[in-house]
Amino acid sequence: MIGIIGWGGYVPRYRLTGEIFKAAWGAGGKGERSVASYDEDAVTLGAEAALEAISGHDPLEVDRLYFASVSAPYLQHQNAAIVAAVADLRQDIFAADFGGSVRSSTAALRAGFDAIKADNASRVMVVAADLRQALPGDPLERELGDGAAALLLGRDDPVAVFKGFYSTSKIFLDYWRREGDPFIQSGDAKFIHDEGISRHLPEVLEDLLEALDLARGDIQTVVFSSPNLGLRRALEKALGFQPQQYLADTLQARIGDTGSASVFLDLGAALAKAKPGDKILLLHHGSGADAILLEATEHITRFQCSLEGQLQKARPISSYEKYLSFRKVLPQEPLNVWSALPVLWREEKPNIRLLAKRCVKCGAVQYPPRQICWQCSGMEMKTQKLKRRGKVFTFTRDYLPPNPDPPTNMVSVDLEGGGRFYGQLTDLGSAKVEIGMEVELTFRKLHEGGGYNNYFWKLRPV
Template sequence: MGGLIAYGAYVPHRRLRRAEIAAVLGGPAAPGTRAVAGHDEDSTSLGVEAGRTALRGLPQGHAPRRLFFASSAPAYTDKTNATAVHAALRLDRSAPAADMCGAIRSGLDAVTAAVDSPVPALAVLSDLRGGLPGGADERDGGDAAAALLFSGSGDEASTAPVIAELLGQGWATAEFLDRWRPQGDISSRIWEERFGEQAYVPLAEAAFAQALKKADLTPDAVDHLIVAGAHGRAVRAAAARTGVPREAWADDLTRAIGNPGTAQFGVVLCDVLDRAGAGETIAVLLLADGASSLVFRTTEALGERRSSPAVAEQIAGGDDSLPYATFLTWRGLLDREPPRRPDPEPPYAPPMYRSTDWKYAFVAGRCASCGTRHLPPADVCRACRHTGEMEPEPMADVPATIATFTVDHLAYSLSPPVISAVVDFDGGGRLRCELTDTDPGAVRIGDRVEMSFRRTQTARGVHNYFWKARPARRVPGQG
């Protein structure tokens, strides 16, 4: 069986307080917050950010050679979404990219495919969850992504240190109607809760017992138990029937960020790995169209391959001031008067194809003669006038500083006003771009920023992806 060699999660910056929903629509106020993808984010962009976190600092020569993308809310149908993630992560063209979309269980299927791959494979789990205004799915859902890189199990497997060995798997598949969403609907439909609990719990017991048997473990040997699924009542009942001590149950993070569906178990697994020590056993149990279970044991290498920023840091750094009306607008459930400007033009396929490295992977050019950076790459160096092919210069992880900015209240946007900035990158290079995840009154010249992959606009059904700058994330309590 393959082993985990890298991991990463992404939790969007914005939060919606559940009490804000009750304040607008009435009814009792639920505690906590849910994570909300920005107006410029979707399951593809969330997946890219999680993948960047997982691959950051990976030893050279150990990049994924297969990519599996899972979501119940893909940005496109008919078109493969994984290819945009592939391009943004700058994976080799020989690495295939596949979608596993449409169901919550797809996330576990992507992980299983990555585990069984003979070569290093990356499973990216990403989701945006919601429902009708005032409903339980809207209140309890969440938006987030996780990325898990496995070493491969064949002759061409990665030699990077394994941080968590996979000891066993268990499955119990069944067909029953618990949760479903007809094509084109914006909200799921749910059968009566007691039926779901009665169906799920025996399946969960069978899958969990099978995984423990293959791992040659007993329930009291599990240090961290992750139980995930969209059926809260069944999840709680299944956890109680595992036999794992209550103190070993992992926080499912629903109070802080909600339930991100396909990505839930992946995000919680990343959170556990952020804190786990060497030699600890982690059991995952997913309830979705049956039950599936995985059992991992961490290694000494985990301490040197912690993901950054950690899930807890991302949660602590969130902004919970998002108004409910803004959330509804971003979700397309509140049709507000647009700016009195022409609608945005869609991007065109040929130029996008010709500039894939720049547009998706944010690869600039460096003059081979004088070393000047060019954003975007140029045919002629503006400094020394050297002509010829520029050397590729990846910029996605290079920090920058705001040189100047302007606030535009007239530009077309779902989240006005638009903040346009000129940023100077460390080591040279200047770019005019949009700022995101910040408020106009908080921006200052000299602020440090980092780049983030975003959906800049959607026009005539075409999503236009590019890079924006956001305030550099700081660990809470430091600087």
């Protein structure tokens, strides 16, 4: 049976609260939404989720990676290839980008299932991530959260198996962004509700139940997407399930609408509370709708969801102005840096895949990789992947370079398993850098010099 063998989720630490929004615009004093840092985009968010999903599995066994997003940083250049490299997948995999609708995530999920069913792949990773931007002051700005989730599909001991799919495709303009548009746009809220999502989700639900000969009472948990909390409550009535069949604590109330990633993130919470035999229904909308039925297996007891630990690290962004600076809405002092394309190509293994060298003679880890051991001058090396956690050995603060979240903290870190990593500390907030601080590597965007994104690893407090 084909199902989910790995899951990963990632939610940025910053929050745009209703109080901050109200202080800026005079309205909107409730709730909060997740906000990606200035050095994050949909690719880095997706990479974080992919790393968690692949944890405990051999990345060399993954045959395909699908990346779904409506806010991918590149329009022409494959975003999926970057995520695949960060996850250290093989170079002979099939990778593809999915977009055009927030429903791209469930479309990619269906494509992954079909590939395994047709024996064209044994394992497929589906990654969904969004970082969408609304016009400052628009009510949408309070609703759009940033986040990512990844699913690893396969046949080996899945925690939940797929029991059925049903889809519809319709021309319906609810939310859109054309080429050149910096902000997402939307139609009339009542029209979207009455003629759009409130019709599309119940219709695809009825079609799936009829196709599988099921009743609403046969389903234990229902996960569905909604643009906002007010509409979510109306949709719960329209779908016709009992209150206990919905997730009691949806992530939307804590991080907002994460677009393509929303149903995958809530799926993690649904799997965490599922028991063997429980049926889980996924409903997603956007130019039509998708309905997907899963059934938990006996392996569901080993499933763990990391989201609550991430959510406990949340903190409000210091001001609305800083949020706008993160999103580059406010003008900033230019930082004229760039990286040569041949260097980015040549250094993929150490810079993206975190591959170092270990001296065969003395065991010292060499990073960046070198031909002669820094400790014993040995010349025989073996490739070793760096561990992602370590402790600060020393640090310095720099107040001169332009930084939306100053100062720039540079740290030298002794990594678990060997190797010393020098890089920038991010997501520090109000915490203080200290020698011995536990940190972990996180994939981020260094700069956009030369007109393209230069990605590398930074460090953040554990």
